[in-house]
Amino acid sequence: METYSLLKVIGEGSFGRALLVRCKSSNAKYVVKEIQLPKNRTKLENSRREAILLSRMKHPNIVAFREAFEAEDLLCIVMEYCSGGDLLQRIRHQNTTQFCVDEILKWFAQMCAGAKHIHDKQVLHRDLKSKNIFLTDNGEVKLGDFGSACILNSSKAYAQTYVGTPYYVAPEIWENKPYNNKSDVWSLGCVLYELCTLRHPFQAPSWKSLILKVCRGAYPPLPNHLLYELQYLVKQMFKTNPKDRPSLHTILTSHRVSRLLHSHL
Numbered sequence: 001m002e003t004y005s006l007l008k009v010i011g012e013g014s015f016g017r018a019l020l021v022r023c024k025s026s027n028a029k030y031v032v033k034e035i036q037l038p039k040n041r042t043k044l045e046n047s048r049r050e051a052i053l054l055s056r057m058k059h060p061n062i063v064a065f066r067e068a069f070e071a072e073d074l075l076c077i078v079m080e081y082c083s084g085g086d087l088l089q090r091i092r093h094q095n096t097t098q099f100c101v102d103e104i105l106k107w108f109a110q111m112c113a114g115a116k117h118i119h120d121k122q123v124l125h126r127d128l129k130s131k132n133i134f135l136t137d138n139g140e141v142k143l144g145d146f147g148s149a150c151i152l153n154s155s156k157a158y159a160q161t162y163v164g165t166p167y168y169v170a171p172e173i174w175e176n177k178p179y180n181n182k183s184d185v186w187s188l189g190c191v192l193y194e195l196c197t198l199r200h201p202f203q204a205p206s207w208k209s210l211i212l213k214v215c216r217g218a219y220p221p222l223p224n225h226l227l228y229e230l231q232y233l234v235k236q237m238f239k240t241n242p243k244d245r246p247s248l249h250t251i252l253t254s255h256r257v258s259r260l261l262h263s264h265l
């Protein structure tokens with residue numbers, strides 16, 4: 001850590017802390033995610049996976065990895081700083097003022113491009129949500145937090161024990177089926193819906209009723225003034241059978257909204 005000086009703590013979670021730092025030689029700002037390393041060997045591998053998987057990604061819509069190092073019982077992942085904070089903060093900041101369609105389409109197209117890159121590398125993110133999507137100072141979005149990511153078809157994809165916020169979890173996960181690329185598509189559908197309405201598509205007073213709504217794919221309709229293409233897209237992304245959901249490749253290429261998205265990339 002002698003390369004960097006601490007500016008402030010920007011996030012605190014179960015893993016440890018996210019720190020804003022300045023590189024002493026270049027003066028550039030970075031984020032250091034500190035992860036407490038467990039003593040247990042298997043858990044140790046899990047913690048290291050986040051750094052390994054993030055380091056494999058290289059895309060304008062994914063938080064750029066700089067380096068990772070271990071110091072005593074801490075794993076430090078140094079990455080690009082997204083000064084606009086996370087998308088959840090941005091949504092809350094709107095209060096009741098809706099985002100304009102161009103902004104929604106731009107962000108959504110960028111998220112899909114980032115997520116497609118992850119899938120092309122045979123990796124699943126598994127925790128796509130507005131809190132894990134970051135904004136740069138010029139309003140671009142980047143996917144971050146690879147703490148739940150895993151390699152496609154690995155035994156890890158099957159042994160999903162769910163912790164965290166349940167709003168973005170696809171029906172197949174509640175039905176104990178393996179996590180797949182379409183489960184990430186469902187979660188991005190939830191983020192798209194949130195951008196369109198400033199609300200979660202699936203909300204309920206109890207876990208049981210939330211899971212029921214998710215498994216039925218029952219969500220309040222989007223307001224009529226929104227583009228027909230957005231309504232259609234949300235509907236496709238919330239197909240309860242993952243096989244019926246479009247892949248990111250489909251959304252970005254053969255889908256009828258692809259032209260619209262590409263004009264915003």
Ligand code: ADP
Pocket residue numbers: 010011012013014015018031033063079080081082083085086131132134144145146147
């Ligand atoms: P956790 O595993 O606790 O969810 P995250 O990687 O999501 O860890 O980081 C926690 C919070 O720290 C994020 O929600 C965000 O507000 C902030 N944060 C993390 N990484 C960055 C980054 N690269 N740029 C800006 N803020 C970040």
Ligand code: MG
Pocket residue numbers: 131132145
């Ligand atoms: Mg997070």
